[in-house]
Amino acid sequence: MPQTKFLLDESEIPKHWYNVVADMPNPPTPPLGPDGQPIGPEALTPIFPMALIEQEVSAERWIPIPEPVREAMRLYRPSPLMRAHRLEAMLGTPAKIYYKYEGVSPAGSHKVNTAIPQAYYNQQAGIKRLSTETGAGQWGSAISFAGNMFGLEVRVFMVRVSYDQKPFRRSMMQTWGGKVFASPSMETQTGRDVLAKDPNNPGSLGMAISEAVEEAASREDTNYALGSVLNHVLLHQTIIGLEAKKQFEKAGDYPDMVFAPCGGGSNFGGVAFPFFADKAAGKNVRLVAVEPASCPTLTKGTYAYDFGDTAGLTPMMKMYTLGSNFMPPSIHAGGLRYHGDSPLVSQLYHEGLIEAVSVHQLATFEAGVTFARAEGIIPAPESNHAIRACMDEALRCKQTGEKKTLFFNLSGHGHFDMASYDKYFAGQLDDHSYPEELLQASLANLPKVD
Amino acid sequence: MPQTKFLLDESEIPKHWYNVVADMPNPPTPPLGPDGQPIGPEALTPIFPMALIEQEVSAERWIPIPEPVREAMRLYRPSPLMRAHRLEAMLGTPAKIYYKYEGVSPAGSHKVNTAIPQAYYNQQAGIKRLSTETGAGQWGSAISFAGNMFGLEVRVFMVRVSYDQKPFRRSMMQTWGGKVFASPSMETQTGRDVLAKDPNNPGSLGMAISEAVEEAASREDTNYALGSVLNHVLLHQTIIGLEAKKQFEKAGDYPDMVFAPCGGGSNFGGVAFPFFADKAAGKNVRLVAVEPASCPTLTKGTYAYDFGDTAGLTPMMKMYTLGSNFMPPSIHAGGLRYHGDSPLVSQLYHEGLIEAVSVHQLATFEAGVTFARAEGIIPAPESNHAIRACMDEALRCKQTGEKKTLFFNLSGHGHFDMASYDKYFAGQLDDHSYPEELLQASLANLPKVD
Numbered sequence: 001m002p003q004t005k006f007l008l009d010e011s012e013i014p015k016h017w018y019n020v021v022a023d024m025p026n027p028p029t030p031p032l033g034p035d036g037q038p039i040g041p042e043a044l045t046p047i048f049p050m051a052l053i054e055q056e057v058s059a060e061r062w063i064p065i066p067e068p069v070r071e072a073m074r075l076y077r078p079s080p081l082m083r084a085h086r087l088e089a090m091l092g093t094p095a096k097i098y099y100k101y102e103g104v105s106p107a108g109s110h111k112v113n114t115a116i117p118q119a120y121y122n123q124q125a126g127i128k129r130l131s132t133e134t135g136a137g138q139w140g141s142a143i144s145f146a147g148n149m150f151g152l153e154v155r156v157f158m159v160r161v162s163y164d165q166k167p168f169r170r171s172m173m174q175t176w177g178g179k180v181f182a183s184p185s186m187e188t189q190t191g192r193d194v195l196a197k198d199p200n201n202p203g204s205l206g207m208a209i210s211e212a213v214e215e216a217a218s219r220e221d222t223n224y225a226l227g228s229v230l231n232h233v234l235l236h237q238t239i240i241g242l243e244a245k246k247q248f249e250k251a252g253d254y255p256d257m258v259f260a261p262c263g264g265g266s267n268f269g270g271v272a273f274p275f276f277a278d279k280a281a282g283k284n285v286r287l288v289a290v291e292p293a294s295c296p297t298l299t300k301g302t303y304a305y306d307f308g309d310t311a312g313l314t315p316m317m318k319m320y321t322l323g324s325n326f327m328p329p330s331i332h333a334g335g336l337r338y339h340g341d342s343p344l345v346s347q348l349y350h351e352g353l354i355e356a357v358s359v360h361q362l363a364t365f366e367a368g369v370t371f372a373r374a375e376g377i378i379p380a381p382e383s384n385h386a387i388r389a390c391m392d393e394a395l396r397c398k399q400t401g402e403k404k405t406l407f408f409n410l411s412g413h414g415h416f417d418m419a420s421y422d423k424y425f426a427g428q429l430d431d432h433s434y435p436e437e438l439l440q441a442s443l444a445n446l447p448k449v450d
Numbered sequence: 451m452p453q454t455k456f457l458l459d460e461s462e463i464p465k466h467w468y469n470v471v472a473d474m475p476n477p478p479t480p481p482l483g484p485d486g487q488p489i490g491p492e493a494l495t496p497i498f499p500m501a502l503i504e505q506e507v508s509a510e511r512w513i514p515i516p517e518p519v520r521e522a523m524r525l526y527r528p529s530p531l532m533r534a535h536r537l538e539a540m541l542g543t544p545a546k547i548y549y550k551y552e553g554v555s556p557a558g559s560h561k562v563n564t565a566i567p568q569a570y571y572n573q574q575a576g577i578k579r580l581s582t583e584t585g586a587g588q589w590g591s592a593i594s595f596a597g598n599m600f601g602l603e604v605r606v607f608m609v610r611v612s613y614d615q616k617p618f619r620r621s622m623m624q625t626w627g628g629k630v631f632a633s634p635s636m637e638t639q640t641g642r643d644v645l646a647k648d649p650n651n652p653g654s655l656g657m658a659i660s661e662a663v664e665e666a667a668s669r670e671d672t673n674y675a676l677g678s679v680l681n682h683v684l685l686h687q688t689i690i691g692l693e694a695k696k697q698f699e700k701a702g703d704y705p706d707m708v709f710a711p712c713g714g715g716s717n718f719g720g721v722a723f724p725f726f727a728d729k730a731a732g733k734n735v736r737l738v739a740v741e742p743a744s745c746p747t748l749t750k751g752t753y754a755y756d757f758g759d760t761a762g763l764t765p766m767m768k769m770y771t772l773g774s775n776f777m778p779p780s781i782h783a784g785g786l787r788y789h790g791d792s793p794l795v796s797q798l799y800h801e802g803l804i805e806a807v808s809v810h811q812l813a814t815f816e817a818g819v820t821f822a823r824a825e826g827i828i829p830a831p832e833s834n835h836a837i838r839a840c841m842d843e844a845l846r847c848k849q850t851g852e853k854k855t856l857f858f859n860l861s862g863h864g865h866f867d868m869a870s871y872d873k874y875f876a877g878q879l880d881d882h883s884y885p886e887e888l889l890q891a892s893l894a895n896l897p898k899v900d
Contacts, residue, residue, distance in 0.1 A: 003460065004524045104554070168869065172828065175823075177823060372625050373598055373625075375556075376595060378556070378622065418617070421624075422618075422621040
């Protein structure tokens with residue numbers, strides 16, 4: 001009977017990250033300051049260590065992974081590449097379906113892959129504390145886990161409404177020693193100002209970012225950590241695709257199409273960029289970013305300079321955006337509710353080198369439940385987006401008889417998202433379409449920089 | 451740097467289960483019927499398929515694992531054997547610590563190892579439905595997952611208070627197609643009778659067992675499935691210890707001591723029995739069952755014939771027992787709250803061939819948090835018992851300088867037990883000692899059969 005799992009030994013954890021910048025036909029667009037002029041690396045030193053800033057602007061193809069980072073990753077990496085025999089049979093497709101399972105990390109998602117090097121480089125730079133924000137809690141969990149490994153105090157500003165509604169993500173962070181504050185909090189001036197006016201303010205991701213950045217910028221011993229969007233974050237995630245390529249070699253196969261969820265872009269970039277290297281060298285492989293129909297940044301947004309946060313405190317980045325004031329509907333794939341996208345992913349999409357599709361919420365949960373019944377693992381709602389798009393292609397193959405090799409990133413498990421599955425089973429999930437008028441209004445407010 | 455993970459290829463999933471009966475110095479004691487006379491296999495045919503009944507009474511050393519069972523297990527087996535380098539360093543012990551991680555199964559615990567063969571043999575026997583009970587939900591999850599793999603309808607009677615308090619375990623079962631009923635339910639005469647008198651009855655495990663057995667006994671198409679205690683369940687779990695022995699060979703090591711949580715006995719039997727085979731052949735290895743101080747069946751119970759359930763409907767089995775009416779305090783390791791113990795484990799303990807210790811609840815959570823901070827994985831409360839006992843031994847080695855090799859079964863993750871960790875962090879967990887008067891009262895009521 002054909003093989004199910006393609007495993008690597010821990011000695012096969014990659015020794016370098018892959019930097020897609022080296023293979024892009026054009027150099028990346030620079031971030032701009034408030035004056036509309038490109039900013040240099042030094043603008044980032046108050047909140048990031050120099051090692052990460054260097055990675056942010058590097059054009060080197062291969063960047064070495066420090067040995068202590070590889071060592072820390074051995075707790076859960078290499079992650080398995082799985083052949084979904086049972087899903088193929090259930091769908092009756094001639095396509096072959098593979099998935100990389102990143103839910104094996106202690107925090108349960110791929111976010112740990114960048115949390116570990118971020119914690120390491122900050123510790124090396126003498127930093128004692130990391131501050132960050134979290135919404136659904138996946139990133140907060142990952143950085144709490146990683147900070148603990150390198151002896152850093154981790155301070156997580158968790159949107160109050162999530163803090164109250166998701167107590168188990170909070171306890172997970174606390175188990176690893178993370179300090180979790182409901183945001184707005186009394187820890188920062190931003191938080192105190194908000195609470196003075198409105199003691200019951202439910203918080204927002206934008207507000208939590210402001211608290212975390214305020215703390216990092218105002219204290220020498222504290223830096224800020226971000227879980228997606230930036231170049232160095234996508235760089236760290238390429239470990240997923242690099243491992244997958246070795247595993248496909250062992251399987252004697254190679255994907256025709258690669259699918260990954262796409263919110264801020266680190267999930268997609270992590271799995272797809274190493275395959276882009278092959279594509280740049282002439283190989284025929286299609287790379288598909290899958291986003292929610294309710295927050296369709298690539299498929300319906302504009303390619304323009306915009307802020308990364310709602311308050312306009314970050315540098316402006318050229319990216320696909322729905323406008324920094326765009327408020328996506330409250331879908332359950334919290335990790336994909338971002339108005340913008342990674343500048344690297346955006347540029348590749350703009351140049352027609354990668355593809356994007358959007359899928360509706362109900363269809364993603366239907367795909368997730370089908371997958372769970374076939375393969376056992378209950379996926380995170382974000383991962384269900386990739387599963388949906390991959391299953392749709394497998395069903396097309398069933399029509400055409402094509403024996404394509406399909407591959408998706410199963411970026412995390414859904415053990416902390418069962419309330420969403422509950423609502424799905426109870427018929428209480430909205431199937432948000434995209435609110436066109438709101439988009440137009442939001443896009444009309446993009447900053448003018450050209 | 452020394453190796454962390456010892457992996458097996460899926461072709462190395464064992465082809466036989468190990469039956470400890472073949473190496474026991476005395477034959478197992480028979481179960482007794484209501485008349486105090488030994489019952490034969492035929493008494494079990496209304497609720498179990500013949501293949502499982504044959505395993506229940508077999509004395510063969512090796513029992514073949516059917517190929518479809520091995521194939522189904524390839525979704526998550528072989529499970530990894532891990533060397534806990536970071537925990538060793540944190541404790542400062544010269545001991546080497548290894549653990550087998552069973553939380554990789556889709557349902558998150560070792561329970562799946564018996565759920566799959568039970569579902570398979572029932573399907574082979576033409577059974578269409580399985581009924582079972584669940585308290586905390588681990589067994590209900592495992593059998594829902596396994597039943598789905600073999601096309602069986604799974605009906606889980608979940609104690610109402612758990613049904614209401616643990617909605618996420620319930621949604622997990624539903625994701626795999628399990629039908630979950632709050633017990634007492636309107637599905638059975640037992641349930642209807644209770645509800646007629648008391649519509650708000652919170653239910654109990656004993657009541658849920660009665661509902662599940664009633665359904666199995668009264669319908670030709672339905673059998674009952676049990677998650678621990680019985681010989682065939684322990685047999686199926688030996689796959690854990692058998693894999694571990696292969697992995698220790700690859701590690702070039704062998705345990706001096708093996709630790710596992712012990713409630714009904716399948717966790718302990720699963721990991722320890724294959725090492726008992728070596729012990730029976732003269733090897734020096736200590737096998738330690740770890741139980742809660744609040745439900746200390748082996749360490750404080752009596753070795754006698756007793757019923758398996760509170761209502762006295764099951765055959766009587768000779769085992770260590772606290773009395774079938776003993777009500778253990780409501781600790782968070784729900785899987786270890788059982789008044790009796792596997793007859794096989796009990797007999798080996800009675801003959802001095804294995805050891806047992808009891809540990810207190812707070813100390814188990816302290817151990818679990820220490821483990822999570824060292825090794826990443828957040829353990830199930832049941833698993834924390836083994837971790838505690840293993841850590842205590844590692845700390846003794848620190849005093850004596852002994853370089854023992856210690857091994858424990860990390861039987862599951864704690865992703866659905868974060869409410870318990872929450873209470874631990876909030877200082878709200880009781881540290882139950884054992885209520886001696888209640889035990890004496892309970893033991894005074896053991897059935898008289900000799």
